[in-house]
Amino acid sequence: MTSVPDHHGQWDLGRRGLESVVRASVHVYNDESDVSALTAALGRQMSGPAFIPSGARADVIVVGAGVHGSAATWNLARRGASVVQLDQFADGHAQGSSHGHIRMIRRAYPNPVWDGLVDRAYLAWSELSDAAGETLLTTTGGLYARPAADGSPGLRGPGCETVDAARAAEIFPGLRLGDEFTAVYDPAAGVLDAAATMRSLRSLAVAAGADRRTGVRVLGWETDGDGVAVRTPDGVLRAERLVIAAGPWTGALVPALRDLLRVVRIVNIHVGASDVSAVSAPVLGPFSVEVPGVGLLYGLPAFGGAALKIGLDHGPDDDPDRPQTPVTAAEAAELLVHARRFLPAADGDVVDSVSCRYTMAPRNRFAVGALPSSPGVFVAAACSGHGFKFGPVIGAALADLALGGQRPDLDFLAPGALG
Numbered sequence: 001m002t003s004v005p006d007h008h009g010q011w012d013l014g015r016r017g018l019e020s021v022v023r024a025s026v027h028v029y030n031d032e033s034d035v036s037a038l039t040a041a042l043g044r045q046m047s048g049p050a051f052i053p054s055g056a057r058a059d060v061i062v063v064g065a066g067v068h069g070s071a072a073t074w075n076l077a078r079r080g081a082s083v084v085q086l087d088q089f090a091d092g093h094a095q096g097s098s099h100g101h102i103r104m105i106r107r108a109y110p111n112p113v114w115d116g117l118v119d120r121a122y123l124a125w126s127e128l129s130d131a132a133g134e135t136l137l138t139t140t141g142g143l144y145a146r147p148a149a150d151g152s153p154g155l156r157g158p159g160c161e162t163v164d165a166a167r168a169a170e171i172f173p174g175l176r177l178g179d180e181f182t183a184v185y186d187p188a189a190g191v192l193d194a195a196a197t198m199r200s201l202r203s204l205a206v207a208a209g210a211d212r213r214t215g216v217r218v219l220g221w222e223t224d225g226d227g228v229a230v231r232t233p234d235g236v237l238r239a240e241r242l243v244i245a246a247g248p249w250t251g252a253l254v255p256a257l258r259d260l261l262r263v264v265r266i267v268n269i270h271v272g273a274s275d276v277s278a279v280s281a282p283v284l285g286p287f288s289v290e291v292p293g294v295g296l297l298y299g300l301p302a303f304g305g306a307a308l309k310i311g312l313d314h315g316p317d318d319d320p321d322r323p324q325t326p327v328t329a330a331e332a333a334e335l336l337v338h339a340r341r342f343l344p345a346a347d348g349d350v351v352d353s354v355s356c357r358y359t360m361a362p363r364n365r366f367a368v369g370a371l372p373s374s375p376g377v378f379v380a381a382a383c384s385g386h387g388f389k390f391g392p393v394i395g396a397a398l399a400d401l402a403l404g405g406q407r408p409d410l411d412f413l414a415p416g417a418l419g
Contacts, residue, residue, distance in 0.1 A: 310338065
């Protein structure tokens, strides 16, 4: 057996994000019993009791290693299922929708149909934090503003209250709204440590016995009377059931949803401040402002070493099969203008930037559940820009469904009703 470092196999190991592999070479004097003994030994030594040797059959295959796919993998593995998780990129990549430092969570939603799922999301974050042994959700309160003259219904939710610009300034002195704005104050809103969340989900899944395989692109899948077959460049994997949580690549893997999903480019900047405390909690928390003629501006306070973050909740169409490109100077300059308008203490330069992809669906809904035409295949798709906050609870729901459970509370997110 020989150790092969990545610089000796750049096309293969580099594509999969592997630093090295161990190569075992058979010879003319080896027979099938030798090969069987080797694969059995490797199976015991690799990802725990649920490692699936080549040619074997898993209980569930999960496609995608964003927050929903990773949460599903962890929930499946800790319930004792043999699960293989596949992702076309290496861990920590910036091509999808789950990378970056921080995210927002809130109870305020425009429609009461979301309230039950939001409640369960908060409980799921508490459970994940306990399992990870670190705080992943920090409550700060949040303000969500819109023009006072706009008569359409805005956000609402349990414990939320409508406030004018003067009261908003008392709550968050770091946010400057004019008298033309009104806002909803959500005391339960807060900041999610997205980077720690993704690290925790990966380590928890492996510790529970998940077989995680990065750098593996899924070419397609089929169902038959004997489960599901997933095609990859390295061969076919088989399982009883399949979970697809592929983010911007969902349309390519689920033709029934392709015409309903739109992938857009979203950019964010982190802005420095001469007084960091003036853009940190409790002076500032998560916020959004419906800016006439511009769109929805959103932001999060400086947190955990990351500077104040702002972005606009819309962008141009994007092709997920092309590498993500950095935030341009023009994109950053546009956001900096808005930072100067609404955040008087954001007096520094752009210190960091990040681009990502939203997968948008009609009415900004999700699709979570079984595919009507393919029993045994479940999907979590179209986060529509607000899916990270539901990561742990959607992962638990996917595990429930893939293991034969029923979730009638999620009927309003059924994939068949997406259109």
